[in-house]
Amino acid sequence: MVVTAEGALYDVVVIGGGPGGYATALYGASAGLSIAVIEREKVGGTCLHRGCVPAKAFLETASVYRTVSSSKDYGVEAGQPSVDFAASQDRKQKVVDQLYRGLSGLLKGRGITVIEGSGTLLGPAGTGASGTGIDAAGPGHGPTGFVVRVERPDGTMADVSGRYVVLAAGSVPRSIPGFDVDGKVVLTSDEVLALTSLPASVAVIGGGAIGCEFASMMSDLGTQVTLLEALPGILPGCDDDIAAVVSRSFRKRGIAVHAGVQVSGHDPLPGSSGTKVSFGDGQSVVVDAVVVSVGRRPASEGLLAEGTGVEVDSRGFVVVDQFQRTAVEGVFAVGDLIDTPQLAHVGFAEGIATVKAILGEPVIPVDYGKVPWCIYCHPEVAFAGLTESAARDAGYEIVVKKDPFGGNSRARIVGETDGLVKVIAEQLPSGKAGRILGVHMVGPWVTEQLGQGYLAVNWEATPDEVAQFIQPHPTLSESFGETVIALTGRGLHVG
Ligand code: NAI
Numbered sequence: 001m002v003v004t005a006e007g008a009l010y011d012v013v014v015i016g017g018g019p020g021g022y023a024t025a026l027y028g029a030s031a032g033l034s035i036a037v038i039e040r041e042k043v044g045g046t047c048l049h050r051g052c053v054p055a056k057a058f059l060e061t062a063s064v065y066r067t068v069s070s071s072k073d074y075g076v077e078a079g080q081p082s083v084d085f086a087a088s089q090d091r092k093q094k095v096v097d098q099l100y101r102g103l104s105g106l107l108k109g110r111g112i113t114v115i116e117g118s119g120t121l122l123g124p125a126g127t128g129a130s131g132t133g134i135d136a137a138g139p140g141h142g143p144t145g146f147v148v149r150v151e152r153p154d155g156t157m158a159d160v161s162g163r164y165v166v167l168a169a170g171s172v173p174r175s176i177p178g179f180d181v182d183g184k185v186v187l188t189s190d191e192v193l194a195l196t197s198l199p200a201s202v203a204v205i206g207g208g209a210i211g212c213e214f215a216s217m218m219s220d221l222g223t224q225v226t227l228l229e230a231l232p233g234i235l236p237g238c239d240d241d242i243a244a245v246v247s248r249s250f251r252k253r254g255i256a257v258h259a260g261v262q263v264s265g266h267d268p269l270p271g272s273s274g275t276k277v278s279f280g281d282g283q284s285v286v287v288d289a290v291v292v293s294v295g296r297r298p299a300s301e302g303l304l305a306e307g308t309g310v311e312v313d314s315r316g317f318v319v320v321d322q323f324q325r326t327a328v329e330g331v332f333a334v335g336d337l338i339d340t341p342q343l344a345h346v347g348f349a350e351g352i353a354t355v356k357a358i359l360g361e362p363v364i365p366v367d368y369g370k371v372p373w374c375i376y377c378h379p380e381v382a383f384a385g386l387t388e389s390a391a392r393d394a395g396y397e398i399v400v401k402k403d404p405f406g407g408n409s410r411a412r413i414v415g416e417t418d419g420l421v422k423v424i425a426e427q428l429p430s431g432k433a434g435r436i437l438g439v440h441m442v443g444p445w446v447t448e449q450l451g452q453g454y455l456a457v458n459w460e461a462t463p464d465e466v467a468q469f470i471q472p473h474p475t476l477s478e479s480f481g482e483t484v485i486a487l488t489g490r491g492l493h494v495g
Helices: 019-030 045-050 052-069 085-109 209-220 240-252 344-358 388-393 409-414 450-459 478-487
Strands: 003-015 035-039 113-116 118-121 146-151 157-167 171-173 201-205 224-229 256-259 263-268 275-279 283-287 289-292 296-298 331-333 373-375 380-385 398-404 420-427 433-443
Touching: 003 019, 003 113, 003 118, 003 146, 003 344, 019 035, 019 045, 019 085, 019 344, 035 157, 045 052, 045 085, 052 085, 052 209, 085 113, 118 157, 157 344, 201 209, 201 283, 209 224, 209 240, 209 373, 224 275, 224 283, 240 256, 240 380, 240 388, 240 420, 240 433, 331 344, 380 450, 388 398, 388 420, 388 433, 398 478, 409 478, 420 450, 420 478, 433 450, 433 478, 450 478
Parallel strands: 003 035, 003 157, 035 113, 157 331, 201 224, 201 289, 224 256
Antiparallel strands: 118 146, 146 157, 171 296, 263 275, 275 283, 373 380, 380 433, 398 420, 420 433
16 A cells, blocks of 8 residues: 655644534634645535535425415415426535535635545554654644545545544434435435435435425425324424424425334335335335435544544444543544534534634533524424423423414514414522523524524523513514513513
8 A cells, every 4th residue: 555645744634524624624724723624525514515505405495486386375476386306406506516616715715725535543653653753743732643544536545644633524324224225215315415306205204303304395395295203203302382383384284294103114116116114003104215314323434543542432423522622632523423413503613612722722612502403494493592391301490481473573474474482591589580591483584583592592691681682673583572571571462
């Protein structure tokens, strides 16, 4: 095996160019660090190429379809719309390609070296410490340096050296026994996002964020959807009132939602492209395709050579402390590779915190219980902080107020009244509402409305403080303001 040494000694070598990795690189380069990013596919990662961005592009197609379908109600005659999913696929790809070009240019502009290939962190024999001759005194107090071996697409090997290494290899879809992903009948999010036409019928296994977004999008665009969730309700982790609104909306739109059911397997039908999916107590459904959305697993295989000392848990997650430090000083891990919420923006936050730690600056660890969550199904879901049941389980005495969007004038104007805002605050001994513990929203454009709620939760603000702020009228965000005013004990429209 011929191994060449690639370039200089970088301050930081990042393995993986998804949100966790590229945020580390951009923030680090802004702070003056020299950075190399090793990426085997395209920078942007799952989020840009096979996740957040393409999924939301298709959900936008669904939104346009809904709008056009109901245009008559608004006095606009547009006829009956039809779906050309290949055109939607083209548009999605244009959006992705533009963002990819933008990101590549940004990395280049910051002087970040992107090296194409698969990176493996070498063990002690490959580190500067044991004699590769790297003078690796880090900025101020750094460790002795590391070598990452890169297998390039043409099979050649190159060694890239860094004072610090950030592991950011991301995650891949999980499957379940009995559902071998073939890209034709059994699909994961990777395959769904590459479709040029939609199946007539589909069983979606897993009612989490991905399952609900796909179920919503496909159903809106004419696919008959059956949603199968093992737990007692869809969107586990969301507040019960919020999940109930989505569940009701799904059922109203003809999605067959089965919660609390185990899926036992599927049998392709002879002489047809369909398959029979068995679930629950002897139930089954015949569908053209199955979408498996039962979570994602960390992509840690091949990332670490023997004896690096970096710890990996039984599920494949790289083990880190609250500062993203692995068991090896100077090696950090961020993003879906570690056991924290698998969200692009959490990866960004972890990348920023990691760079600060490398620079020896004070770091406020990411507060994982208070990160913003946004799910883009219809109706949308957005929340930060404790759900009502989690707050009670944690032993809080609480006060809860809710404002349904049905009473919001802007929601009436846009014709999207399904949903509500729910705010949970700690109850003080006086009976008044204290710190805001959780803000939960379901309804129109709530993913764009969460900001105030997120700030309130993370600022540990009280309703008295937040209620001082004026909400413009008529806006959807008035529902948040109304809910908070109600928590002060004197509601306007909400009692
Ligand atoms: P998830 O963990 O959010 O949901 C998986 C669901 O599948 C769970 O409800 C689980 O109970 C269910 N499940 C597991 N095994 C099952 C089985 N055998 N039969 C039936 N149901 C089963 O995972 P998901 O939706 O695949 O998403 C992966 C990650 O990506 C998550 O961490 C998610 O938060 C993130 N993501 C976030 C998005 C967003 O915030 N908008 C969008 C897409 C993904």
